[in-house]
Amino acid sequence: MLTQIYEISSPEEARVISAIGVDHVGILVGNGEFPREQPVAAAATIAAAIAPPAKFSALFLTADTGLVEAWARALRPAIIHLGASPDLLGPAATAALKRALPGCAIMRSVPVSDEASLAIARSYDGIADWLLLDSHRPQDRQIGALGVTHDWRISRRIVEAVGVPVILAGGLGPGNVAEAIQAVRPAGVDSKTRTDQDGSHAKDIERVRRFHAAARAAVA
Numbered sequence: 001m002l003t004q005i006y007e008i009s010s011p012e013e014a015r016v017i018s019a020i021g022v023d024h025v026g027i028l029v030g031n032g033e034f035p036r037e038q039p040v041a042a043a044a045t046i047a048a049a050i051a052p053p054a055k056f057s058a059l060f061l062t063a064d065t066g067l068v069e070a071w072a073r074a075l076r077p078a079i080i081h082l083g084a085s086p087d088l089l090g091p092a093a094t095a096a097l098k099r100a101l102p103g104c105a106i107m108r109s110v111p112v113s114d115e116a117s118l119a120i121a122r123s124y125d126g127i128a129d130w131l132l133l134d135s136h137r138p139q140d141r142q143i144g145a146l147g148v149t150h151d152w153r154i155s156r157r158i159v160e161a162v163g164v165p166v167i168l169a170g171g172l173g174p175g176n177v178a179e180a181i182q183a184v185r186p187a188g189v190d191s192k193t194r195t196d197q198d199g200s201h202a203k204d205i206e207r208v209r210r211f212h213a214a215a216r217a218a219v220a
C-alpha cells in the first residue's frame with residue numbers, strides 16, 4: 001500500500017518524511033493564486049531534500065496548463081498532480097500536458113460526490129497515470145484539503161471501474177486509514193489535514209509515522 005503526504009513546506013519536513021518511507025512527498029506549487037502555494041524556487045529547494053526512493057509529487061491547483069507546463073519543466077517532478085476542478089481542466093488538456101512532458105507521471109484529482117464522479121473518473125482512465133479520489137466542495141475551483149471523508153462506496157466503485165491505479169484521499173489519518181483501505185481497496189492512500197499539527201499546516205511527524213505504519217499494516 002503506497003502512501004502520499006501533503007503538503008510539505010520545508011526541506012526538513014521533506015527529509016524526515018521521506019526517511020519514514022512515505023512513497024510520494026507532495027509539495028503545493030504556484031504563484032499565490034491559492035493559499036500556501038510555494039513559488040517554483042522554494043519548491044525546488046524543498047524537493048531537493050526528498051530522499052529516494054520517495055518521489056516528488058508537485059501539486060498544481062491552477063487550471064492554466066501553460067503555467068503548469070512551465071513550472072513542471074523547471075521542477076521536473078516525478079509526478080505532476082493536477083488539482084483543478086474537472087470543469088476547468090478536462091481530459092483533453094490533461095492528455096496534452098502528458099504529451100508535452102514525457103517522463104513525468106500525471107496524477108489527476110477526481111472529486112467524489114455522487115454518481116457523476118464515476119463518469120469523471122472514467123474520462124481520465126488511460127490518460128492519467130494515477131487518479132486521486134478526493135472530497136470536494138462544489139463551489140471550489142480546487143479539489144481537496146477539506147479534512148473530511150466522502151462516500152467510500154462511490155470510491156470503491158471507481159476502483160473497480162478504472163484501469164489506472166487509484167489513491168484514496170479526503171479526511172484520512174492514522175485513526176481511519178485501515179478502515180478506508182478495507183472499504184475502498186485502493187493502490188494507495190493520501191493524508192493532509194489529519195497529519196498536520198493541530199491548528200497549523202506544518203506536519204505532525206508522529207502522525208505521519210502512524211499513518212504510514214497503519215496503511216502498510218492494513219495489507220500486511
Ligand SMILES: O=C(O)c1ccccc1NCC(=O)[C@H](O)[C@H](O)COP(=O)(O)O
Pocket residue numbers: 005006007028036059061083109132134135142143144145146147148169170171172190191192193194
Ligand atoms: O496540499 C494542500 O495544501 C492542498 C491544498 C488544496 C487542495 C489540495 C491540497 N492537497 C492535495 C491533496 O491531494 C490532499 O492531500 C488531499 O486533498 C487530502 O486532503 P485532506 O482531506 O485534508 O487530508
